[in-house]
Amino acid sequence: MKEYLKIDFKEEIPKYVQIAVHLKKLIETKVIEDGEKLPTIREYTEFLRVNKVTIVNAYKKLQNDGFAYQKVGSGTYAKRKENVSIFMKEYSKTFKKLMSENMEDAIDFAGETTGEVLFPIEDFKDIINRVLDRDGVEALISQNALGYEKLRGTINKAFWNNTLQDEDILIVSGAQQGIDIASKAMLNINDNVIVEKPTYGGALSVFRWRRANIFEVDMESDGVDLDKFEEILKKNKIRCFYTMSYFQNPTGISYSLEKKKKLIELAEKYDFYIIEDDYLSELIYDQSVEYTPFKWLDREERVIYIKSFSKIFLPGIRIGYMVMPTIFKESMQNSKFNTDIATSSLMQRALEMYIVENKWKENIALLNKEYQKRYKLMTGILDEKLSEYVTYNKPGGGLTFYLVLKESFVTSRELFLRLRKKGVYITPGVLFFRDMKDGDKTFRIGFSQTNEEKILKGLETIREELDLCHI
Template sequence: MDIYKDFKFENNETPKYVQLANYIKNMIDKRKIKEGDKLPTIRDLSKRLGVNNVTIVSAYNKLKLEGYAYQKVGSGSYAKRKEVASNFRKEYSNALKKLSMEILSEVVDFTGETTAEVLFPIDDLKNIINEVLERDGANALLSDNRNGYTNLIYTINKVFWDNNLNNEDIIIVSGAQQGIDIASKGILNINDNIIVEKPTYVGALSVFKWRKVNLFEVPIEEDGINLDKFEKILQKNEIKCFYTMSYFQNPTGISYSIEKKKRILDLAEIYDFYIIEDDYLSELIYENSLEYVPFKWLDKRDRVIYIKSFSKIFLPGIRLGYLVAPEIFRETLQNSKHNTDITTSSLMQRALESYISGQKWKKNIKDLNDEYIQRYTQMKSILDNEFGDILTYIDPRGGLNFYLTLKDDYRVNTKELFMSLKKRNVYITPGVMFFTSQNDGQDSFRLSFYQTDKERIEKGMRILKEEIISIVNNQRGY
């Protein structure tokens, strides 16, 4: 059955590529085009419909951006039904929103999305804010620099970069998510091509989809992305940028080897693309075998847009971070920041500057490491001793997450596992949340120990194992 034979372009103001994309979406929703069906080649469909190739390319790009198609490199475009993943994402989000502070004490939050626990010393924060107000008075509420509090910029450069950066390149942002958004608005245009890790941070995927760019995914291995597949995409496509989380990648917990970082930087120069480096948890290294050398430290040709968040190490809920712009994009990214929210809270910037310059952050980082390494060790021990036959994982050696994949004999849909665990007040993040296609990640999930103390970890892991076994037994008809 040729579903395209009855399609006719309307003679109205709606662009032809939009009309075609809407028609194909309707056919997918009605299941006349089934999940996984290969869409016609660009040349074939353009000939059948009497339009140029650009119209078909634009229609297919729109379908991909809206979740109705995906691309296999070297093979073509394929249909997918959007609503399953979309509806589950809404269900996941709504389930977490419904958690009230009153019942958080009864919940095991392996998602890390709630704020049941704050390990930052609140008294320190009070003292810092009082000191800033006494010192600066009303000026504490005023911004002296649209790019951020000048003293904070200088302090960041001195303490974290040994004054090796240009202060003009540093922009204070309201957390890593805003940094990604600013970078995206500043350098990406509609239908630009970008590469992301597979899987990757859902917040970044959301930003890139809003920018209507074409996403290419490269599988991530134990020490970073697969370089062979990465370079093949670079050879066939004009790539604008590569988004990466270089330490404790979300969700996999993987950190890049120095060798892969150097090679990727070389490729950035060869193929003329830029790297957006999201460094959000590099302070939480638990093993000496893991050395801290971000892409930006190795960046000799100004190819890296570096984004750093203080939200996990300063205070959850107080969104602060900074972005380091390559000189070529400095003005563009500054304008992008100003157009987003003009300025970030002056009071909290001054408090952060006092916190960093006074060296109080070092003790807090040590205390966080001491606490989180205990949770990491406990969860790793349970996984090794109790889940060896059930699942596999790559040891992150730091950070706040484990990313787990179920073995064949215990393979269940982790969206179903999420729903089952939710009834028992245990919350996980199913793997599908970190992919562009609903077909991926169905047998994987992420566990975070960011909001779980030792008692909750013990309880949650016991319930997790019970529910996996229960679902598997039901599937087998026991």
């Protein structure tokens, strides 16, 4: 047995985790080659002087993390993942530049937030001034870790018809913080989590940071594949399932009522929790899409509901909320307090007044009207001019489309780099998968940062680039 396979074990970390981490490093640094057979379970057990179950669990973890695969009757083999971090850095650098510089000619199909031109800034400025006149310095210095009390009450009344207790609502700094708080309250190292395939990259990052084992389930036209979902439940103790119930990021898929009910039943049967990220459900253009979140169906407190106002309000404000089940309430409150103590008091008070005075509903109506026009324009062009190269499902709402390349003449990462040279920006699908290879034939485009003129020009550029790639 080769010396580099040896490990000096530390007492505080499970041995199988240390073995998996060690082998990952060897695979990533090419000490163990891609496709090379790993030691047999018996050989490695004797070499490291551990029990057989430890090696079995280490190899399982390697497979779950995408660093190994098994051949029946032959053994376990190394699988080197492409270095996603290099591309991620390049992608991140691109959009930092896009946001920091005045690039008026850029066509940003990658943005996910409301364009500032659509926000009624004069109304909001008026409300800020009235809040300051009403509350004075209290609006600036007051802190409550759980959130401004009147805002929590207003959210309960306006969005939940007073069916919740105000103390069940926790104000957070956007959905990302809500996911982080939920994971800290619920997950320990090596707990098992199910996510949609593909899914929001920010959620994947949180679960990786918590060192959870991540299981992916393919998306169908109305939600996850329930048969594959239950197969995982039968074989593994699952702690939670992360889902975006409306206009899922990136696929744009919304869950059918039947699947929501079935998933609630499975949560009760197999004792797991559902983290529901309610993403852009205000922006519905197709009336066949009905609004019934998982939380409305929740009778046994199995759903942790998270809602951000950032996507449809002002991104810079960073306000959202979560509805906490009783069992996790104390740990989630503690997690919030340890994270940032309190969210901006002034912005919470302004948002509360904005909702109470129905400015919120007026703004949502404005957004729906404008975005529906862009949505229809984009679907028309996709159907007419890009159907030769891509397929997609019409989401019926939201701000994005998820496109699947029909042929393998170009990857979405290559397409991103080619389009970037021409001032057009897309989101490659690799960012939404645990194993980046799975997303190389998909990419997401959105219309929140593009007017009609830019949509026409940008989609024409994509068409031209695909033509060139196809030659």
